Amino acid sequence: MSEEQNKGNYGADQIQALEGMEHVRMRPSMYIGDVGVRGLHHLVYEVVDNSIDEAMGGYCDTVNVWINEDNSITVTDNGRGIPVDIHKKEGVSALEVVMTKIGAGGKFDKDSYKVSGGLHGVGVSVVNALSGALKATVYREGKIYEQEYERGKSMYPVKSVGTTDFRGTMVTFKPDHEIFQQTLEFNYDTLANRLRELSYLNKGLTITIEDKRVTEEDGTFKGETFHSKEGLKEFIRFLDGNREMLIGDVISMEGEKNGIPVEVAMVYNTSYTENLHSYVNNINTHEGGTHLSGFRRGLTNTLKKYADASGMLDKLKFDIAGDDFREGLTAIISVKVGEPQFEGQTKTKLGNREVTSAVSQAVSEMLENYLEENPIDAKVIVQKVILAATARHAARKAREMVQRKTVMSGGGLPGKLSDCSEQDPEKCEVFLVEGDSAGGTAKQGRDRKFQAILPLRGKILNVEKAMQHKVFENEEIRNIFTALGVTIGTEEDSKALNLSKLRYHKVVIMCDADVDGSHISTLILTFFFRYMKELVEKGYVYIATPPLYLVKKGAKKQYAWNDAERDTFMKEFGDGSKIQRYKGLGEMNAEQLWDTTMNPDFRTLRQVVINSGAEADRVFSMLMGDEVPPRREFIEKNAVYANIDA
Numbered sequence: 001m002s003e004e005q006n007k008g009n010y011g012a013d014q015i016q017a018l019e020g021m022e023h024v025r026m027r028p029s030m031y032i033g034d035v036g037v038r039g040l041h042h043l044v045y046e047v048v049d050n051s052i053d054e055a056m057g058g059y060c061d062t063v064n065v066w067i068n069e070d071n072s073i074t075v076t077d078n079g080r081g082i083p084v085d086i087h088k089k090e091g092v093s094a095l096e097v098v099m100t101k102i103g104a105g106g107k108f109d110k111d112s113y114k115v116s117g118g119l120h121g122v123g124v125s126v127v128n129a130l131s132g133a134l135k136a137t138v139y140r141e142g143k144i145y146e147q148e149y150e151r152g153k154s155m156y157p158v159k160s161v162g163t164t165d166f167r168g169t170m171v172t173f174k175p176d177h178e179i180f181q182q183t184l185e186f187n188y189d190t191l192a193n194r195l196r197e198l199s200y201l202n203k204g205l206t207i208t209i210e211d212k213r214v215t216e217e218d219g220t221f222k223g224e225t226f227h228s229k230e231g232l233k234e235f236i237r238f239l240d241g242n243r244e245m246l247i248g249d250v251i252s253m254e255g256e257k258n259g260i261p262v263e264v265a266m267v268y269n270t271s272y273t274e275n276l277h278s279y280v281n282n283i284n285t286h287e288g289g290t291h292l293s294g295f296r297r298g299l300t301n302t303l304k305k306y307a308d309a310s311g312m313l314d315k316l317k318f319d320i321a322g323d324d325f326r327e328g329l330t331a332i333i334s335v336k337v338g339e340p341q342f343e344g345q346t347k348t349k350l351g352n353r354e355v356t357s358a359v360s361q362a363v364s365e366m367l368e369n370y371l372e373e374n375p376i377d378a379k380v381i382v383q384k385v386i387l388a389a390t391a392r393h394a395a396r397k398a399r400e401m402v403q404r405k406t407v408m409s410g411g412g413l414p415g416k417l418s419d420c421s422e423q424d425p426e427k428c429e430v431f432l433v434e435g436d437s438a439g440g441t442a443k444q445g446r447d448r449k450f451q452a453i454l455p456l457r458g459k460i461l462n463v464e465k466a467m468q469h470k471v472f473e474n475e476e477i478r479n480i481f482t483a484l485g486v487t488i489g490t491e492e493d494s495k496a497l498n499l500s501k502l503r504y505h506k507v508v509i510m511c512d513a514d515v516d517g518s519h520i521s522t523l524i525l526t527f528f529f530r531y532m533k534e535l536v537e538k539g540y541v542y543i544a545t546p547p548l549y550l551v552k553k554g555a556k557k558q559y560a561w562n563d564a565e566r567d568t569f570m571k572e573f574g575d576g577s578k579i580q581r582y583k584g585l586g587e588m589n590a591e592q593l594w595d596t597t598m599n600p601d602f603r604t605l606r607q608v609v610i611n612s613g614a615e616a617d618r619v620f621s622m623l624m625g626d627e628v629p630p631r632r633e634f635i636e637k638n639a640v641y642a643n644i645d646a
Contacts (some may be wrong), residue, residue: 004222021100021129021152024099028179031126036182038611040175041190043130046123046172048207052282054079055205056336060168065195067186067211067490072174075312080171081140084158093158095147099136100154127173128152128490130180130193134173136509139166151176188214188222196226200238201282201334203231214427232332238294239277239614240330242622242630244270244382252364257358264295264363266331268381270620272325272391272467273530276383277614279334281348286613289343289350295496297362300325306371307382320389325389332614333359363617394469414454414479418443422450429506429597430483431544432456434520438585443512445590446598454483461518463527477527486532497534507535510597511546512584523610525623529616542605546585546597553577559596561604 024031026539030048032039044065054060059078067073077469083094090097128134129152138145144162146290148155175184188211199207210223228234233252245267252265278285278292285291300322304342307313313320335358341351371378416439422428430452431438437457461474471477481487485503509519521543528541535541547559551569553576570577582588588596597603610616622630 012220021125023523024126025151025179028130032130035180036040037187037190038476038609040183041126041186041194043173043175044073044075044191045194047173048195048198050123050522051075051077051169052202052205055202057337061204062148063205063208065191065207065209067191067209067213067405068172069190069212070174071186071213072172073186074170074172076170078166078168078170081138081167082136084138084140084145093145093147095136095138095145095158096154099125099134099147100148100152101125124171125152127171130176131173132176132178134171137170137172139164139168139170141167153287157534189480190611192224193612196224196238197235197284197612197614198280198282199226200228200231200235203228203234203277219226229456230333235332236265236267238465239332239618240269240621241620241624242627243271243330244626245269246328246380248252248374250365251370253362255363258354258538260355260358261336262359262362264331264359264366267298267331268384269328269330271328272388273328273464274323275330275617276326277332277617278350279332280335280340282334283348284613285348285350285577286610287343287349290352290355291333291350294356294359295331295333295363296322296326297356298360299329299331301360301365301369302367303381303385304568306368306378307385307574309384310379310381312379312386316346316389318389318393320385321392324385324388324392327391328384335359358447391467391469395467395472414482416455416479417483418446418448418453420448420450420452425503426505428452428504429508430454430504431482431508431510432524433585434458434511434517435584435586438510438512441586441588441590441593442598445592445594451598452483454479456480456520456593459516460523460527462523463530463626465626466619471527471531477531484532484535486535488645497532499534499538502535502540505540505606507540508542508544510546510585513546513548514583517584522623525586526620529610529620533610536610539607539609541608543608544597545604545606546582546588546593548582550579550580550582550592552580 028035029038030342030396033040048063048065051060051063054077055063055546060077062078064076065073066075070202082098085094086092087094087097090101103203112228128149131149132151134149136147136149142163143160144164145158145160147158149440177184188209193211195207195209198203202489204227206225206227208223208225212221212223214222231254232254233250236250236252247268250265250267252263254261256262274625275293276288276295276467278288278295280291303325304320318553331450335350335355337350337352337355339352343349343351371381417430427450431442431454433442433455434455435458436455439453442453442455456476460476461471461475463471466474483503484507485501487498488496490498507528509521511521525541528536547561548563549560549566551560551566551573552560553573556573558569558572560569566579570579580587585593585597595602619634622634
């Protein structure tokens with residue numbers, strides 16, 4: 001039979017039934033999101049979640065995470081230890097069942113775990129399937145048991161290797177290089193931020209992290225211990241550490257409503273942005289869901305009732321909207337749901353109907369008590385709401401200015417924008433370029449078919465410290481809005497971003513490679529994070545990476561992006577090689593700019609992603625706020641070296 005006939009032949013032989021965990025290895029992204037940096041770190045969270053489930057059940061109070069020298073990970077806890085006795089149905093040790101079968105675990109049994117974190121029953125077996133090697137050690141009933149695996153398959157039956165008076169589980173794994181081809185290196189800060197978050201969400205639990213790849217000056221390994229006594233209350237203080245509080249203390253409550261454990265903490269600050277972070281079973285639901293709508297409902301109804309009764313709204317000439325109550329608010333909502341129903345594959349939007357009323361009731365009670373007991377704070381909050389409503393009216397006028405066609409400008413694009421000829425947004429990209437001179441070079445060097453250039457004059461407005469209407473009145477920001485074709489207000493939500501007319505699916509920030517350039521990039525990123533977050537979430541925002549040096553000798557030339565590359569090329573070229581350092585984009589001619597930074601075949605673009613909304617919010621408010629010491633500390637910690645051209 002020829003190959004062509006064979007292709008059209010669709011019978012029983014073409015149906016594949018994958019054995020064991022093969023399906024996980026074939027489609028890893030279905031289980032861990034992706035096989036890049038994010039998916040790699042997700043493996044650690046899956047193992048840690050198992051330990052935290054033990055803590056939530058009250059069986060464990062310490063979890064340790066070690067990044068070993070060879071980039072493997074060890075997670076230990078002092079819980080009950082995974083059972084090792086023979087599983088009746090499978091005929092092998094329960095440990096082996098948990099480690100090698102998807103959908104095996106205690107999470108499906110109502111009696112073992114009332115509530116559990118993580119994404120339910122896929123956890124550690126998926127980690128095992130995607131690891132080149134994994135070793136599980138169980139300390140239970142006075143004995144030590146262990147078993148090793150390669151790519152999800154056990155090497156030998158579970159064996160007892162000694163006695164102990166410790167109890168708990170230890171898992172060491174090394175991700176498989178066949179799956180994770182991009183990188184196998186774990187980032188300490190990424191893991192530490194998530195573990196810190198978990199310690200706040202599970203108060204009383206001690207979580208430690210140790211990086212055995214880095215030795216400190218005193219000879220110990222780099223590491224931290226996280227332990228929270230007050231839980232979300234402390235979390236709020238940590239997130240809002242760089243903002244000025246408006247009220248005396250954090251408003252918080254925890255309790256059970258309709259059988260659902262609800263924990264809420266909130267505080268008002270002097271900023272103009274709303275920061276709500278919500279969690280279900282320790283998983284950050286950054287798309288919100290029913291628990292968030294319950295919080296909003298409870299907050300708006302209670303505050304509105306109080307404000308009306310106080311008589312402070314009598315002189316206002318306009319109505320107060322729900323959004324006004326949430327300006328300058330930082331809040332965290334954490335719920336534990338026995339059987340969570342998520343909308344969408346990513347598990348980041350909760351769909352359980354019963355949660356709305358539980359959270360709404362809890363928030364109403366908490367706020368009513370607080371407002372009664374703290375009349376001064378209550379007055380301050382209502383004044384903040386009135387200010388927000390007044391600013392909203394001014395902002396609406398300014399927003400309309402952004403979107404309104406005037407006689408002078410017509411409905412056109414900003415004069416400075418050099419557009420591309422392609423009309424399909426998926427193929428088009430726009431470069432936000434620092435300064436007119438670099439903008440001119442970029443215009444000459446670009447591929448006019450699909451690349452547009454928008455030069456920005458100097459440093460744009462710091463949106464972190466400006467009121468909303470001031471942001472929309474700013475010319476540069478208005479230009480960004482009109483150039484991108486983004487408007488504010490959809491049918492569902494008047495404040496949401498409308499991306500239906502977005503003209504470019506790649507928005508590239510292109511600034512000089514010096515300190516000022518980095519500052520401008522950060523200002524633009526702050527604006528995108530606060531006002532066009534959806535662009536970032538969809539993965540449309542990128543940062544260009546222009547080279548720092550050009551090394552030349554005779555006809556030979558090479559671009560270098562850092563000092564190490566420069567030194568390598570100098571050695572290669574030998575004596576008599578010349579170096580040109582680019583202080584800015586304007587020093588390059590059009591051809592050089594195209595070759596290094598704009599040509600899709602050779603350039604390097606860094607995509608901007610948000611790993612943790614809470615952490616991003618904290619970093620932006622710290623970098624762009626008024627407090628200097630935390631900013632200084634951040635820069636000192638993250639700037640590896642700085643060559644100042646004196």
